[in-house]
Amino acid sequence: MKSNSTEREDTPELQEWAELVLPYLPPPSLAAAAAVCHCLRRVSLSVSAARASDASRSLEALCPIPFLDPLPHPRYSHPYSYFIYTPVPLLPPPPRSQPWGTKYHRHRDPLPPDPFLPLQSFLSATSVSDSRCRCADDCSTETDLCPCSVVVGGDASECGAGCGCGPGCANRRTQRGVGARLRVVRSANKGWGLHAAETVKSGQFVCEYAGEFLTTDEARRRQRIYDELASSGKLSPALLVVREHLPSGKACLRVNIDATVAGNVARFINHSCDGGNLSSVLVRSSGSLLPRLCFFAAKDISEGEELTFSYGEARLRPNGLPCFCGSDVCVGLLPAEET
Numbered sequence: 001m002k003s004n005s006t007e008r009e010d011t012p013e014l015q016e017w018a019e020l021v022l023p024y025l026p027p028p029s030l031a032a033a034a035a036v037c038h039c040l041r042r043v044s045l046s047v048s049a050a051r052a053s054d055a056s057r058s059l060e061a062l063c064p065i066p067f068l069d070p071l072p073h074p075r076y077s078h079p080y081s082y083f084i085y086t087p088v089p090l091l092p093p094p095p096r097s098q099p100w101g102t103k104y105h106r107h108r109d110p111l112p113p114d115p116f117l118p119l120q121s122f123l124s125a126t127s128v129s130d131s132r133c134r135c136a137d138d139c140s141t142e143t144d145l146c147p148c149s150v151v152v153g154g155d156a157s158e159c160g161a162g163c164g165c166g167p168g169c170a171n172r173r174t175q176r177g178v179g180a181r182l183r184v185v186r187s188a189n190k191g192w193g194l195h196a197a198e199t200v201k202s203g204q205f206v207c208e209y210a211g212e213f214l215t216t217d218e219a220r221r222r223q224r225i226y227d228e229l230a231s232s233g234k235l236s237p238a239l240l241v242v243r244e245h246l247p248s249g250k251a252c253l254r255v256n257i258d259a260t261v262a263g264n265v266a267r268f269i270n271h272s273c274d275g276g277n278l279s280s281v282l283v284r285s286s287g288s289l290l291p292r293l294c295f296f297a298a299k300d301i302s303e304g305e306e307l308t309f310s311y312g313e314a315r316l317r318p319n320g321l322p323c324f325c326g327s328d329v330c331v332g333l334l335p336a337e338e339t
């Protein structure tokens with residue numbers, strides 16, 4: 001009787017419906033669907049496998065970024081970590097759902113980042129009307145120095161949306177998605193971490209820290225919630241605060257980027273007390289209102305090495321999270337942002 005009813009449910013229509021709908025489900029709903037019948041179980045397994053094969057959902061042009069869990073355990077094995085993927089910074093609220101694990105979006109057929117376009121125009125809004133170059137195609141081939149390459153203050157400066165050059169311009173090195181082959185690997189005590197899947201040369205662009213740009217009030221509100229959830233082990237928050245000292249020396253621009261709900265693979269970069277092997281640089285695209293936080297290799301990095309940077313100075317708190325960076329100078333506690 002049971003197998004007959006299962007056979008009846010297992011129709012091509014149900015299969016097609018499941019392949020369209022299940023990629024939108026977060027893991028708990030996907031698991032609930034898998035318990036319904038053979039067909040939904042089969043599709044949910046294929047969705048999980050596809051998710052584990054590419055954290056970037058085909059949104060990074062270079063290559064898929066797979067999850068690797070070398071610590072399989074019947075109870076704690078996780079094939080992937082669930083979040084909304086955005087290859088570029090965005091303004092809240094992020095999209096509530098996003099298909100992930102569907103056979104309709106194969107790699108090398110990137111999804112257009114439609115939900116993120118509003119921020120793109122915001123970020124590229126020109127504050128100074130002539131803050132763009134008129135170079136024809138690639139600024140590195142221009143005989144005169146491209147005005148966008150002139151660095152003011154400590155930031156790196158790149159061509160922006162209003163510039164005459166094309167997307168292949170050499171002065172847009174952080175604007176084409178991740179710059180090295182990467183994988184996301186789970187460790188026993190730090191959760192997921194980002195690893196190099198190829199040799200990365202010192203100075204090479206690795207990735208941007210993409211997430212939601214928050215006001216400081218909203219960042220403080222979320223930080224309080226995240227601190228509580230993180231201390232009970234329920235969340236790995238990825239809210240980064242960067243302070244940019246303005247050239248006058250009298251003011252400081254605070255940039256809050258939250259990749260906890262929506263972000264790119266940089267949200268998996270763990271902390272190291274010795275400063276790690278990545279350096280973070282604020283990159284300003286010509287004419288854009290906000291700088292973007294970008295990671296470059298601080299030294300030659302071998303294939304398989306974990307990518308890390310310093311989250312900041314460790315502030316000793318009685319309930320501070322333990323640090324497992326393993327470096328010789330580890331202070332034992334993760335740095336925590338003052339709220």
Ligand SMILES: C[S@@+](CC[C@H](N)C(=O)[O-])C[C@H]1O[C@@H](n2cnc3c(N)ncnc32)[C@H](O)[C@@H]1O
Nearest residue numbers: 190191192236237238267268270271323324325
């Ligand atoms: C930006 S996330 C990094 C990715 C995270 N490991 C994950 O699984 O999603 C920051 C969180 O990772 C963990 N983490 C990062 N560096 C760590 C370290 N050195 N030791 C222990 N946990 C660390 C902490 O839970 C921290 O709140």
